[in-house]
Amino acid sequence: MNTGVKITAFAAALAATFGTAYGVGKGVGPVGGGPAEGGHGEHAEAQPSRTPEKGHAGHEEGATADTSATAALPGGLQISQDGYTLALETPTPAAGKSVLKFSIKDAAGKKVTAFTTEHGKELHFIVASRDLGTFRHLHPVKAADGTWTTPVDLPAAGGYKAFADFKPAAPGAKGVTLGADLSVPGAYAPKPLPAVAPTATVDGYQVRLGGTLDPGKAGELRLTVTRGGKPVDDLEPYLGAYGHLVALRAGDLAYLHVHPNEGGPGPDVSFTATAPSAGTYRLFLDFQHEGKVRTASFTVTTGGAKTSVPATGEATHDAGDHAHG
Missing domain, CATH: 2.60.40.10 (Immunoglobulins)
Structure with missing residues (x-):
């Protein structure tokens, strides 16, 4: 071995x-x-x-230390970083089966359409419940205009967080992991x-x-x-x-x-x-x-x-x- x-x-x-x-x-x-x-x-x-x-946050080898405030943070704690924003179009999905839509926007507010393929995907998308009892590793599909869509099954009401892990294809772009909150309406009882x-x-x-x-x-x-x-x-x-x-x-x-x-x-x-x-x-x-x-x-x-x-x-x-x- x-x-x-x-x-x-x-x-x-x-x-x-x-x-x-x-x-x-x-x-x-x-x-x-x-x-x-x-x-x-x-x-x-x-x-x-x-x-x-x-790669990007969590992937890149020999990363050079960055003295910026955002660089000192682990990935996924921010919805915007390095000029990119995770824009959720469906921030309050219903419990059970639904569809999530989102995009990555640049500093000008335009949807990013070109990404670097890493580990077989242009973008890695994770959804987890705040109590960490639910975990979804999803494979969304990108439309020509930069809108990503994926089915998801969120079993119960409560707070969730979505993570987009990607590297834009723009010259000089670095990998980044963004995080944004999702809320599933209804009575919520967190689990230990x-x-x-x-x-x-x-x-x-x-x-x-x-x-x-x-x-x-x-x-x-x-x-x-x-x-x-x-x-x-x-x-x-x-x-x-x-x-x-x-x-x-x-x-x-x-x-x-x-x-x-x-x-x-x-x-x-x-x-x-x-x-x-x-x-x-x-x-x-x-x-x-x-x-x-x-x-x-x-x-x-x-x-x-x-x-x-x-x-x-x-x-x-x-x-x-x-x-x-």
Whole structure:
């Protein structure tokens, strides 16, 4: 098994942002686990790149520190950044199945129509509930005028946040992750984060999370996929890699989005991450096997610069909580 681990970071950083390295391989560290919940459609994706993809917040390698105030923030905390704005045309969708429409506007207020393809997509779009119980990784379709459209199933009333992760094709443009609030009308009862469990279980697969997550210090997170007690060593490419990770900080939903680089195809998928602060984080790992994408989700709590990671969650399979569009 390959152990390639590659370091990436939000373009701002030091201890105030996620500095993330990633790879696929067999790692060593304390082991903990969490939930997997998923109702996923089938995905056909290109073979993974063996060359690192330079990207945007959460993807770019060797990012140069930016002294601006916005650069010191993790991704997804702002609706406007670097001259671009996430404009939601449907900010109050109904509970259940609906359609979301949005666009990315430039500083002149015009809809952006040209984007750089990264990890198989021109734009990555995530919707998560404020209590982090619902996670949607969607694949919107862009119209000629720059309007993006995607179906979505939001199971309950409450607050949600949409994230657009993209890099405009304009000369000199940098990657950016924008975040905007969604509100689903109706009675709302937030749920607590899932309880501690050693593994995440979804569709008969078990995913074990091990490693450390420390504020201000890089540590390896290793996710191992098995089924029926046997390692799954033939994971399939999804978005150009053998695993796809989104991390959201509980409380403000600061966003981190990374991919493994070289190695694979399983059973281990490893990431090296630095938390921007002590606290609680929700991790969502997408992996593809036998033509279907599944999501394993974990709650990870840090406590200090040298604290090992406990991971928490429920082992359930519920299409109402985790899905792909």
